[in-house]
Amino acid sequence: MKIISVADVGIKEAELQLTKKAFDEIELGASMRAKNQEIFGEDLTASELVHHIVRDVRSGGDQALLRYTKLLDGLDLNSKDIMVSESELQAAADQVDAAVLAALKRAAKNIFAFHEEQKPKSWMTYRAHGSIMGQEVIPLSRVGIYVPGGTAAYPSSVLMNAIPAIVAGVDDIIMSVPTKGGVLNPYVLAAAHMLGIKKIFRVGGAQAIAAMAYGTESIPRVDKITGPGNLFVTLAKKEVYGHVDIDMLAGPSEILILADAEASPKYIAADMLSQAEHDPLASSILITDSVDLASNVRCEIQDQLQSLPRRETASASLERNGRIIVTENIQQSVHLANYSGPEHIELLVKDAFHLLPEIRCAGAVFVGSYSPEPLGDYFAGPNHVLPTGGTARFYSVLNVETFMKRTSIISYTRKALDEVSDDIIRLAETEGLEAHARAIRTRRDNIC
Known part of the structure; x- marks a missing residue:
């Protein structure tokens, strides 16, 4: 597992080490490409493969759905047993x-x-002349x-x-x-x-x-x-x-731990492995301003890895996507954490709540030594469906509003409309939309 010193490589190289591949940049392995050749008769990228499947199911319905389920999952179903009883x-x-x-x-x-x-909550507010928004x-x-x-x-x-x-x-x-x-x-x-x-x-x-x-x-x-x-x-x-x-668009699981010299190497190693065991593509990153902590965590990871049931998966993940980055100060650590925009971030630093407002890009923030990431995965209450791949810059955690939509309500009285009609007509004519202007003018002038 790499230990990267920002003092040695510079901040830009450290940022590059935290840059994730986009979904459409991921290349399929040899076995998957061979299977594509067998099924589709051509060597397809992941995006091309998905396009084929989606197109076929859209046009073919159950017949295409069941065919792909048999081809790709080895499960021979019919329309009657597709739903669990x-x-x-x-x-x-x-x-x-x-x-x-x-x-x-x-x-x-x-x-x-x-x-x-x-x-x-839905809401209503009253404006001038009895209008309602x-x-x-x-x-x-x-x-x-x-x-x-x-x-x-x-x-x-x-x-x-x-x-x-x-x-x-x-x-x-x-x-x-x-x-x-x-x-x-x-x-x-x-x-x-x-x-x-x-x-x-x-x-x-x-x-x-x-x-x-x-x-x-x-x-x-x-x-x-x-x-x-x-x-x-x-x-x-x-x-x-x-x-x-x-x-x-959620990808492989990620954890980024921002820690100082007082953090426990044993806790950090355990938490990094908790993500690494998910998937060879999972990402486990430690950012710290302590050289000693970095070295101790790397040793601790190797010790804990030996008894892990999913050792092979975790090892592959750490080899491919594991990083320990040593910064020159805590502000540099915060900068790199926000640059990464991880799915999960743990703050294992002194006065963690003081640092919390500076974390701007993360799916979920776990504050303190007794708030390990699995607590959020299973039990605390906040959702564990989180943005990955750096998309915490603009995506939010899955939440109640994910399943809701907002509709605006507008109700004007005649007096309220008359008062603003000239402005609306002027704006509509400026945009060349005469029918818009007439819809207002007809009411203002009471043209029937």
Whole structure:
């Protein structure tokens, strides 16, 4: 794992070390390219592959959806068994460990409580001559949540996607989850059953995103798609955006730890590994102004790595995307953290709350030694669906308003309109829109 000194390489090189590849810049591996050649008869980029799948599902409906599910996931389905049955949901709820289910319920309680605080309100205000202005906040009618099910299955993602939608008042929540090998994770199903989600479809990948975006004979079209997935899921969300809304373009998981000399190397190493075990593409970064801490953390990572069940995945992640950057001062550390715009940032520094206002670009901020990132992943209450790849510069965390839309309300009386009609007519004529001006003039002059 690299240790990079800003004093040696300069700030620009340190920034380059924190720059992530865009989704469409990621190259597919040899095995995936060979499979593309076999299925499509040509060597496709990830974006080209997704375009093919989305186009085919849009035009072919269930037939294309099921064909790709068989080709890519090895699951042979028909339209009748694409949706998980009520009996399967109940069976999953009955078979899971009672202690785990109880933990999920306690986590859900925290998530509900946090997201209830976010719920916006409609409002009305009165202006001159009895005119009324307002804004109505309306829940979306139907949303689709995507729950990953590839290298690992995440019941916590069911809670984090569905609960804000429930709080927002969404009428219909459908769920899509990939089912490699034909078996759905019972904890994912139990979490959905606990929240009352009944429309669960055992399909994943770009084909599932296309199905939810355009609708098929079996899967209803939704207004918005949320939830993280792999590269193909992310590119599919990008492909369908505009036909349907999306939450964000989420990539591999990230953690950036900003620490000073007083931070615990053992805590830092554990937290970096907690992200590295997700995926070989995950990113774990330490930025510190302490040379000794940097060295100690690198040693601690190697020690903890030896007993980690997902050691191979974590090692690949650290080798490829792990960084320890030693800065010249804490302000330089803050600059690099904001430049990175990470999904998760931990502040393991003295007077962390004093530094908090300076962190401008992050999906979630974990303040202090006893607020490790997994606390947010599972239990604290804030959402764990967060912007990645530097997009925290402009994206927000998944929240209740993700599942709502705002509509303006305007009601003028005749006297109120008469008072402003000359200004409106003047502006409309300036823009060459005579019909706009006439719509006002007709009312002002009472022309019937």
